Amino acid sequence: MSAPYASDPARARGRRVQEEESAFRSAFQRDRDRIIHASAFRRLKHKTQVFVEHEGDYYRTRLTHSIEVGQVARTIAGALGLNDGLTEAVALAHDLGHPPFGHTGEDALHVLMAPYGGFDHNAQAIKIVTQLECHYADFDGLNLTWETLEGIAKHNGPVTGDLPYALAEYSADHDLELHTHASAEAQVAALSDDIAYNNHDLHDGLRAGLINMDEMCALPIVSDAFAAVDRAYPGLDPVRRQHEGLRRVFGAMVSDVINTSRAGLEASGAGDVHDIRHLGRAVIRFSDAMWADLQVIRKFLFENMYRAPSVMEKREEVTVIVHDLFPAFMNDPHLLPDRWQGDVARAAGDETQLARIVCDYVSGMTDRFAFQEHARLIG
Structure with a gap:
């Protein structure tokens, strides 16, 4: 059953070019499907997450990362009574604008584009889905609903100050209300991104030999997860132990977001999605304790993986x-x-x-x- 503050596809604000809606899919499900079939989505298969794409077949790419984010987002949205079609659409589209070589490529383009309006991958994603995908007869882009475009643009929160040119140009012609928070569905997509990369970067770092298992198992959240595995399965094969431990880390983050956000949504008094946008704060969040623990994990990954010599x-x-x-x-x-x-x-x-x-x-x-x-x- 949908919560009152969930985004309702029947009340979506529409598309730039009016279309007859599908008889079998909601407006947001149609957005999700168009994103999956986009050329830019397929290209994510060969774009860096942390390791350059050709360095190993088992490391995450932007595509596998996006699929994992979509899976987490669907789970959280379902538990909170939100619209899973919109949540998944934003989750799958959130990295469409990434250049080659991940954040390294983005940093390089930001420097090169500084005299010409800057570069930001979220802004570039908006340009891709509104202009650069040129496959449909009636319009450029994917002609997504306002709600999906809003979620892509500001799933990380309100966008203020100097806007990258790609977002400034589009927003001037089609107001995405960048000064407000996005829907709860888009906020779920943002935290699902955090959950996915914190978990899979530990896994990829172990596979690459950049992270030491003993050091990792001393981290908050991780230590409890592996202790639970060792109690339940003493002497377990190391490969299975690693998988069992990390999936418990994954589950702990997801459960924390669901429980914290459910309480926050109930306490907010929000009666509809308009209220969510104008609360003045994000309503989908980790608990303070989990957030503090994640900062420790993030620091560990930064020092041992993201800034490893190789x-x-x-x-x-x-x-x-x-x-x-x-x-x-x-x-x-x-x-x-x-x-x-x-x-x-x-x-x-x-x-x-x-x-x-x-x-x-x-x-x-x-x-x-x-x-x-x-x-x-x-x-």
């Missing part, structure tokens, strides 16, 4: 690739594929517009394609 060495290498490719296309835009040349012609004499075209192209690359283009153009 990871930093790769970060330097891929930063060079982005910093080489961007000026190569700026200096000779005819190097861009034929289908981009119409945009290049329309941007003639406008350096900012050309930079934004180049940014769209480079940010859309997969890791492997960026390596290939760099080898072809730079050597």
Whole structure:
């Protein structure tokens, strides 16, 4: 049964281009399906999460991460009586705007785009789903509902101050009310992202040999989880022990969000989704104790994994690739594929517009394609 503050697809604010709605799917389910079938979603298969895509078949990529976030988000939304279609749509779309090489690529593009309006992956996701996906006959983008666009833009909270150009341009034409919080469904997607990466980065770090099992098992949450496994299954095979321990870490985070958020939603007095947006605070959250423990885990991952020498060495290498490719296309835009040349012609004499075209192209690359283009153009 849906909660009163859940987003109701029958009362959605609509799409930019009016369409006849599906007889078999709600508006939000249709959004989710369009995201899954988007080219940008498929490209996430070959985009970095932490490890560059070709470094190993078992490490998470942006695609597998997004699928895991979607699974967590559905579970939490169902437990809280929220709309799982909208929750999953936002969860699956939350990383569509990531460039190759993960946050390293984003940092590089942010520096390169500083004179031209900046770069932010959430803003780029909005541009992808409203403009750059060009497959439908009646419109550019995916023609998603207002609620899904809102969730993509501000699932991490209100967006204020200097906006990245991609979000500023769209918001000026279609108000996503960036000064408010998003729906509870979008907030669930945001915390599901935290849950997924905190859990799977521990797993990937162990597989990569960057994290020591004994040190990891001394962390809060993790220590209790593995102690419970050892009590229940003494002498368990190490591979099974690792899986059993980490899935308990996963479950502890999910349970904490559900219990804390359920109490917070009831105490908020929110009668509908409008109230959720205007509470002035996020209503989907971890408990204070869990949040403090997660900061310890995050610090551990930062020091032992994200800033490990081998990871930093790769970060330097891929930063060079982005910093080489961007000026190569700026200096000779005819190097861009034929289908981009119409945009290049329309941007003639406008350096900012050309930079934004180049940014769209480079940010859309997969890791492997960026390596290939760099080898072809730079050597």
